[in-house]
Amino acid sequence: MKKDIFAICDPEAAYALRLTEFIQERQGTAFEIHAFTNVKSLCEFAAGHEVSLLLISTRAMCREVRELPIEKIVILSEGEILEELSEYSCIYKYQASDSLVAEVMEDYAAERRTPQALLKKDMCCIAIYSPIKRVLKTSFALTLGQLLAKDRKVLYLNMESCSGFSRLMEKEFTADISDLMYFIKRDGGSLVYKLQGIVQSLGNLDYVPPALSPMDIRSVECKEWLSLLEEVESYSTYEMIILDFDESVDGFLEILRRCQMVYMPVREDNISVAKIRQYEKLLEFAGYGDLEEKTRKLKLPFHGNFGQGTQYVEQLIWGELGDFARNLIREEFGNG
Structure with a gap:
């Protein structure tokens, strides 16, 4: 079975890459991770793939992203509070990676999603x-x-x-x-x-x-x-x-x-x-x-x-x- 897709979109390329690498280093990750630095490439990818979770910066969030069929969107905030994004979960961008990922996963897990069982040898x-x-x-x-x-x-x-x-x-x-x-x-x-x-x-x-x-x-x-x-x-x-x-x-x-x-x-x-x-x-x-x-x-x-x-x-x-x-x-x- 395929893993759920976790997309990260941030115009700050070094940040997106660093966070992606941090998550991928966790050996038992339940996700397939993809990083994007612009909305265009994200939308092109989402047109052909089912994205389960999107972590996106406030600078990249826009109407095109809202219209994508993504199960869960979490906003990366730089400290600002934007009322127009109040419908989405929001976490502070500049914190330790393990704390950030813990917040995202806590929010995602609480919505009672059950992943597909993976086809693999018995553990x-x-x-x-x-x-x-x-x-x-x-x-x-x-x-x-x-x-x-x-x-x-x-x-x-x-x-x-x-x-x-x-x-x-x-x-x-x-x-x-x-x-x-x-x-x-x-x-x-x-x-x-x-x-x-x-x-x-x-x-x-x-x-x-x-x-x-x-x-x-x-x-x-x-x-x-x-x-x-x-x-x-x-x-x-x-x-x-x-x-x-x-x-x-x-x-x-x-x-x-x-x-x-x-x-x-x-x-x-x-x-x-x-x-x-x-x-x-x-x-x-x-x-x-x-x-x-x-x-x-x-x-x-x-x-x-x-x-x-x-x-x-x-x-x-x-x-x-x-x-x-x-x-x-x-x-x-x-x-x-």
């Missing part, structure tokens, strides 16, 4: 989980994700109660996974467009900023997590999704069952072995013994300290953990 869902703490679980998940994203469209979801991502990525997020799950709770429209406005990128790896509050994660029900996975699989272009979570997530065993594979970092000390044994007894008692068949225990290597923040995250792939993950990818997926 591979990978869980990184361990009943043992401080076993490099998140470091490994980010390493694996970055390496897989070199050749595939990969989304990383951290569902932990306390992830530390603001410090790790050295930025404050305007929206996070809590907003995404609230959107699901109130059934506010098409999730994939909401996702498009929240997702961030680490190189080629896309990720949704984790929740700031542990209570936000604990209030999400298992069925809502499963709904999220189903929506991403059906309506995004992601080929893989990596889930990084712990027992605080409601229905975590059911979510593990939903995944094609589970990577479990382990240690060999007595306490760690005892925790693994208790977890395996839980699987047997709760009727989830099948999870052991898809679980691969990993003894991760010690890795050097690469510094703080994004420097640490980006350099993970060049250390011992990166070498370990490359070998794993070769074994499991045939490249890396």
